[in-house]
Amino acid sequence: MNPGRSPKVIFMFFLKQSIRGLARNGLMSATSIFILVSCLVIMGCFLLFMRNVDLNIRSIDDYNKVVVFVDDSLDEEGLAGFEASLRNLANVRDVVFVSKEEALERLRGMFEGDLAKIVAGIQSGENKIRNSFEIDYRNPGDVDTMIYQIFAIPGYVKHKNNAEYAARVDDIKGKVSMVMMWLLALQFAVSVFIIINTVKLSVMSRKNEINAMSYIGATQRFIIAPFLLEGVIIGLISAAAAYFIQWYVYVSAAGGIARGGDDMIIMAPFEGERAFILTVFIAVGVLSGLLGSALSARRYIKV
Secondary structure, three states, X not given: OOOOOOHHHHHHHHHHHHHHHHHHOHHHHHHHHHXXXXXXXXXXXXXXXXXXXXXXXXXXXXXXXXXXEEOOOOOHHHHHHHHHHHHOOOOEEEEEEEOHHHHHHHHHOOOOHHHHHHHHOOOXXXXXXXXXXXXXXXXXXXXXXXXXXXXXXXXXXXXXXXXHHHHHHHXXXXXXXXXXXXXXXXXXXXXXXXXXXXXXXXXXXXXXXXXXXXXXXXXHHHHHHHHHHHHHXXXXXXXXXXXXXXXXXXXXXXXXXXXXXXXXXXXXXXXXXXXXXXXHHHXXXXXXXXXXXXXXXXXXXXX
């Protein structure tokens, strides 16, 4: 190869050699792509699952709130003093007063059918709900200390705290993440192993050509380049295929949930996630392809 030729000509030469190598070992190339696509789709499902878990958790109104119920004997001045005491606590970001009448209206909107009729029939004089304060806190780790301080405020009756629920959800997310990371690492290793063998077969099938090129002075970098490009092509094809499969699966799942009429589950639009998913797929696909090709080429090509 004439070193004076343009980079475009050299690249086209490398590309042609890479495509020939992939076609010559079609079965192994297809296997590499299939394994890598599977790995990427599983990764995408996991990323989108965790994204939607976070979205649904954060949509719960009192997920990061403590609701404090106060004694009915507190008049307007007492309620104002209680609120002022809450706002003086270090971990409190905001405080919202919810009257017993407002709480009853919220309750009426939560039910349907016969239960809705029963709740709707409750008169103001029969309302047993207490006045309350919704506390939006800053640091989940300091919630216990904050609640202990609230105990000492005159008029306190009881509280509802979802911090423990939030911690439990985060713990489950952490364990699921750990399992998924191990599975993805295993699949990534399998993908690299298959790509190594694909490139190995390509090297063996071109052994005579490689020897001839080395005899006429071709550098190791020049000889290895087409095999590295094979890995990149495998990675890019896998990323593209995985992206469209992920798109179809996610949109189908979101459509099924919407048709089922389940308003409790929120699905993030794929349009808002596709750039992130495509970027991750391309990065992981190209990295695994390059890694597999580089390991195989360095091992089996001796110039």
